[in-house]
Amino acid sequence: MTVIQRSEWPLKELSPSYDPWDPLLSLRKFGRNTLTSVEMTVTNLCNMRCEHCAVGDSLVMREPDMIPLPLMLKRLDEVEHLQTISITGGEPTFRKKTVDEVIVPLLKYARERGIRSQINSNLTLDIGRYEKLLPYLDVMHISFNYTSVDDFHEVGFANSGHPVPREVAVKMYDKMIENSQILSKAGMFISAETMINYRTHHKLPEIHRLIKEMGCRRHEVHPMYAADFAANLPVVSLAEFRTAIHDLLDHRDQDMWMLFGTLPFFACNSEVEDRQLIQRLRREPNVTVRNDPDGRNRVNVNMFTGDVFVTDFAAIPAFGNVSHSQLDDVFSEWSNNHPLNQTVNCHCDIASCCGPNLLVADMYYKDTDFKSRQAIL
Numbered sequence: 031m032t033v034i035q036r037s038e039w040p041l042k043e044l045s046p047s048y049d050p051w052d053p054l055l056s057l058r059k060f061g062r063n064t065l066t067s068v069e070m071t072v073t074n075l076c077n078m079r080c081e082h083c084a085v086g087d088s089l090v091m092r093e094p095d096m097i098p099l100p101l102m103l104k105r106l107d108e109v110e111h112l113q114t115i116s117i118t119g120g121e122p123t124f125r126k127k128t129v130d131e132v133i134v135p136l137l138k139y140a141r142e143r144g145i146r147s148q149i150n151s152n153l154t155l156d157i158g159r160y161e162k163l164l165p166y167l168d169v170m171h172i173s174f175n176y177t178s179v180d181d182f183h184e185v186g187f188a189n190s191g192h193p194v195p196r197e198v199a200v201k202m203y204d205k206m207i208e209n210s211q212i213l214s215k216a217g218m219f220i221s222a223e224t225m226i227n228y229r230t231h232h233k234l235p236e237i238h239r240l241i242k243e244m245g246c247r248r249h250e251v252h253p254m255y256a257a258d259f260a261a262n263l264p265v266v267s268l269a270e271f272r273t274a275i276h277d278l279l280d281h282r283d284q285d286m287w288m289l290f291g292t293l294p295f296f297a298c299n300s301e302v303e304d305r306q307l308i309q310r311l312r313r314e315p316n317v318t319v320r321n322d323p324d325g326r327n328r329v330n331v332n333m334f335t336g337d338v339f340v341t342d343f344a345a346i347p348a349f350g351n352v353s354h355s356q357l358d359d360v361f362s363e364w365s366n367n368h369p370l371n372q373t374v375n376c377h378c379d380i381a382s383c384c385g386p387n388l389l390v391a392d393m394y395y396k397d398t399d400f401k402s403r404q405a406i407l
């Protein structure tokens with residue numbers, strides 16, 4: 031097997047002090063929420079059916095034709111302040127044709143424009159399709175929520191509708207780990223995300239240890255969203271969340287970048303324990319807390335319909351389409367006029383916070399008016 035070496039790297043290194051996906055950067059720079067990030071859903075096919083899948087209801091067995099790539103590239107070109115793109119699915123690499131005819135051209139476009147790219151993958155397929163991305167890709171984002179192959183078997187096929195033999199799961203699990211180790215050695219920046227949910231909240235240090243062994247450069251931790259397949263899973267209490275994060279911080283490898291995202295804790299919360307946790311996260315070396323990009327600096331484009339969403343979760347309906355609108359215009363309409371956005375678009379610069387994720391607010395803060403609150407110092 032050949033491993034392609036990464037080409038020379040002229041762009042600023044992604045690091046705990048430089049995360050262009052964080053909407054706070056553009057909010058500070060332009061004084062208002064600004065579209066700097068576009069996520070594209072390039073497939074609804076996937077070889078897994080995870081228990082927690084946030085787009086599970088969109089997964090299909092066959093899919094229609096895509097919108098023309100030149101139209102998508104034109105819409106990206108028109109985004110004046112574009113800084114990052116993300117490619118998501120399904121499993122984006124499920125079809126080799128998608129890799130060659132859509133993903134690689136999008137990544138090349140990003141590299142030529144000097145913007146950063148991420149792809150969300152389960153990394154369980156043959157390595158050849160991931161190697162093709164190596165020369166152009168900034169972040170390979172994977173999910174890792176397991177302490178053993180049996181966890182993977184149980185979680186990864188929970189919604190298959192038929193039993194998946196353990197041997198199949200073992201092969202895929204081993205492939206994911208091997209791919210991660212080989213691609214990391216070849217220079218790929220792999221960021222493994224663990225979601226805090228009813229299964230993982232007691233096991234985060236062990237999951238973290240395995241992620242380190244896989245060669246990943248960053249460990250991301252997010253709460254599980256109660257959306258799509260996950261809608262009916264048990265909800266972890268805020269107290270359990272806090273305990274899980276402290277436990278992870280107590281046991282993590284301090285040399286590894288840890289990125290926490292869409293956390294359900296805010297500097298305006300009256301609970302002292304919440305604010306103590308936020309302060310600890312700020313103090314810890316190599317730890318960052320990313321504000322939620324959805325609807326603040328990012329939109330999602332479904333590349334089969336051209337529909338534009340604030341998130342790839344289907345719960346919030348589309349509010350535009352690339353066939354007849356520019357993305358900056360669609361984003362402005364959402365940002366300035368959409369009633370949902372008006373409920374969460376607060377900003378306390380002193381706390382480096384620009385408000386809650388819509389789904390987190392809905393899950394944990396149903397009756398809270400964030401617009402009337404501010405960070406407590």
Ligand code: SF4
Nearest residue numbers: 298376377378383385
């Ligand atoms: S920006 Fe919003 S959520 Fe964040 S601390 Fe301020 S009021 Fe709270």
